[in-house]
Amino acid sequence: MSSAETRPTSHMAQPWLLVLLLILLTVYRLWVIPRLGVTLYIDEAQYWTWAQSLDWGYFSKPPVIGWLIAASTALFGDGLLAVKLPALILYPATSWLLYRIGTRLFDARVGFRTGLAFCLIPLVSALGLAVSTDAPLMFFWALGMLALIRALETDYMRDWLLLGAAVGLGIMSKYTMAAFGLSAGFYLLSNIRLRRIFVHPGLWAAIALACLIVLPNILWNWAHDFPTLRHTADITHVDGLNDKSGNLGEFLLAQAGSLGPGFALAFLGGLLLAWRKRRDGRYQFLLAFSVPLLAIVIIQASRSEANGNWAAPALLAALLLATKFLARLRNQNWWLIALGLNLVLMFGAYHLGDFYRVSGKTQTARMDPLKRAKGWDTLAAAIRPYLAAHPDAVMLTEDRTMMAHMLYQFRDIEPDHAAWTPGPHPADHYQLTSPLDDSLHSRPFILISRDDNQALLERFASATKLARISVEIEPGLRREASVWLLSGFRGYSR
Template sequence: MNSAVDAGFANKSGIKLLVGLGLILIAWRFWVVSQLGITLYIDEAQYWTWAQHLDWGYFSKPPGIAALIAASTALFGDGLLGTKALAMLCYPAAAAACWAIARRLYDERTAFWSAIAVLTLPMFSWLGLFVSTDALLTLFWTLALLAYLRALDSDAWSDWLLLGALCGLGLLSKYTMAAWLGAAFLHLLAFHRPRLASAKPWLAAGLALAILSPNLYWNVANDFPTLKHTADITLNKKAGGGFKALGEFWAAQWISFGPILGSVFFILLAQVRQSWRDDRPRLLLWFALPLWIVVSAQAMKSSANANWAAPAFAPAAIAAVAWLLQRNRQRLLIIGLAINIAVVGLVYYWPQVLATFDVQNPAKKSPFSRAQGWDELGRQLHPLLQANPDAVLIADNRTLLAHMLYELRDLKPAAASWNPSGIASDHYKLTTDLRPWIGKNAILITQDPADQIASRFAAVDKLATLKAPLDSQTTRDMDVYLLRDFKGY
């Protein structure tokens, strides 16, 4: 039976099966998002506001994510799925790139199972529900690796320049793409040193920097906010860290692979000398391990989120699949993929699981609760803003401002961040200024006491305390004030 199945992978039937499975998984994710009762998460809402004012840079990220959302909403509208659509499709596109990489390095059979593995990895299945910079970064990471393989084989100008363009677009998505460029340089230095005597790889790198250069100029013109923010979260953060944080990070990586593929990956690491003898797993791990090393160092220093090494999962998954297939462990691979799908399903339907077991206060135990209730607060705030059309909407934190700007997008309210210090500590403090509103009214939304803000206005009227239920015991609250005649900071 296995031989018959394997033979099918060598022709178009394997591709058709892969496409069909991919479409089912994509449709499943879109349906899950629509059924979760959520709106955008804070970062997604902030990225949406960026997309309303396209620029070459933003406070915490380069412009790729804003451009992706602008394209997505132009095609599908500003609703929940419209905002997320193109980002959600980046992971299936990355799986297709992994299929091409595995096919070039191994064979059709390995390519098929590698693509399925990437499609069903818990890491990408979770990230695939949301809009994040990891979506574009993972896509360009895998496409760049495919272009690099083509360039090594052909040494054609077109392939090297394509590689440079993909790396440049990756850098515009997230500066983490620099780790890919570093890995490529070291790979050429170690195994293809004569290529460095050619102008082609250097011009590819020059093209990548040229594509990034408008963002670098934007940073110069705005006193380097993105670079300072990136340095702050990677170099200057002092809390936490140590072996406990490192262990937690690697436990999260194992879970994000799934138990079987994660265990195979650790075997590959334990047998690194043996893996290094075959240039195929060596190349795949070469473009995965440096990123994990960097993020592991960050975990030791302070802490690291599980998704910070997300692009590394793609080449590592190919290596793990190939290891299993080369040892005739296809049944174990299928079991591993089935477990991953079951784990993903458990996460996707976690709210229903909590309800089935009658868990008390489920909002406290659901990862989706952070994206719930904001739409209801927006609906309640809507008439208050309509009744005061000349007032500027202000908030004392980016979370409220980002969510309400998205939820009230039909009103397109004027908005500003409360920032008496003048320090640009987030996007809204960088891009908005309340000083031109001196002598005018404001609508303040806050979840904290408003005394200090209210003292800078001639009069204060509390309009409402808005409440959005998250469960029978938990609500998301927000106070709304009408502040008259701004005196200035």
């Protein structure tokens, strides 16, 4: 993929400088997170519970995120930063991989600028505060891109095996990684010289290794009636694409917002540049690893619904294209302007609460982008005395949000717990792993419910309401729950 199209490397484009900036940014985020007044988001709390029982798969996702949290909490405890640590490490690591990719495709300046820009785009500024499956997904996607470039250039078997490991572990992080194979296929087919690779033993060794890594998750799904695949089909509405109106405009705005205004516009310029240079293998590579996944999710968004992060891996190649486009402009300040806009957005989001405090104003829930992660510790503190008064009771909840948050908040006492599971198939992780069933009919229960579900209460011989708890977290945000003492479970059928 080499080409004569390079420029002299700036003294600022040094790898040690990028590493230093990434370390400083990570330390800053480690400092700022405890100042935000947040607990865990629902998905983070759920992933923490996965880490307490390691497996080859879970209801809604493959297992890597649970493994990572298990490793970080084993080393540093179960505190807020320890749970979030995998993301705080993996995003800077992905920045380094982008530096390597950009340097290999173009030069050190493009690599440096792309690596630094990645850790400051709004998508990473937001996701960098929370641990999610997108962190390992984007890391392994970038590692796969680098491994493919190296394998095609060197033909060393170790690079082909690295490619297979990256794809396999990426799929074990999030099934979106399967689109990597589509992108790689597009790239190899678009370059006549590379089509012979389809019969190359290195490629098939990579495919075999990826399949071997993913096999345990397939077997886990088989043994549990494919809950992860069913959940994925449900959220993508593959059985009824026309049942819901699309959210194409919202999705496209989310992509622009994920890159930031400057880099989003530069990506459009990068697409035009890549089209003009479409015979150049480097641009073919970046088009193949950005456009197909974006196109798939755009079609999904136009026909049904798509979350803004579903095409997140495509933004890696998109950012490389954007940075290369900006590097070709005579006025080099445009890259700094794009980067500066994202810095302003990051500092504004991280210090919005500080602004309200300094100005003497009260922040309301309406103006709080972090409200979903606030107040669960306060609610749990109010519920704790009722669990302590009934130590032999099983904690019962109706939904995964309450279960995940309460299990994390009560991690010191590790209560027995059960999930209300009235349907024929489990609807979440807790209904799959700890359903309320007839084996518990002799146990008392402490029900923690946001709504008093009469259909649920009627399935017990005795139901006593112990409290209705309502705590104000900030103006416009309250956490509420009813606490019931139940006994004599009668089963689900009437």
